[in-house]
Amino acid sequence: MSFNSVGEFLAMGTHGAYVWSSYGISLAVLALNALLPILARRRYLQDEARRLRREESQ
């Protein structure tokens, strides 16, 4: 471990703001990239389910 306390870890020397904003932005972008295709697939299948129901009721 290269830090002695949680406070020291969060402070990152004097570079806390730089390090944590970089990691925050990057992880948010990664999460967005993983989430979007999952939501798009769900939306597509829901639309298809609606279409199938409509066709069956006719």
Place this chain on the structure above:
Amino acid sequence: MNWTWFHKLGSPKWFYEISGRWVPWLAVAAALLLAIGLVWGLAFAPPDYQQGNSFRIIYIHVPAAFLAQSIYVMLAVAGIVGLVWKMKLADVAVQQAAPIGAWMTVIALLTGAIWGKPTWGAFWVWDARLTSMLILLFLYFGVIALGQAISNRDSAAKACAVLAIVGVVNIPIIKYSVEWWNTLHQPATFSVVEKPAMPFEMWMPLLIMVLAFYCFFGAVLLLRMRLEVLKREERSSWAKAEVRAQVERGV
């Protein structure tokens, strides 16, 4: 060498089935490697003797920059495959990989800017490495815009493939920019032929993060491509059966 797999790639159904088996493994590998790399890089790697703790930004900056360039090379390769063998799956790969590549370039540019402030004293300089990375971002935007602007799928595929292949000249420019021009950007961290200049506790987490980003890209690309294949093949019987099966499972 056995080329059956390559010809099978021409079959969307085969791709859909095989990729469904790969996604969970890639996703688990990405999550594990990311967790190990983040904890190791942020908490255990020793601080840099010159840059202090701001150097920890490289654990996301370098993997994102590697991936941004690799994805562009992949676009060019897929472009060639699409033009030469008329493989439809190649176009799906180009269209679905380009947005991920653009996001990786954004991560590389933003984290680089944030790191530049305490290290160089400026968020941005018009340096060869930074400028060529910005051009890479615009090339990605070009491929994405071209793919959406042309309504005929085959023409769009051709135009995107050509742009991807022409734009790939930018990749060696990015790579050698730190050697050809006087730049602020430090030279490459990793080399295939030499031992890393960093100590093991510093480069090992970096290697893990690079692998994590590649696995992440693999998983997200396959997820995106599977949905696109399902949409493009909606009239074929296998896609109809798959949609019906998914719908019955309750989504």
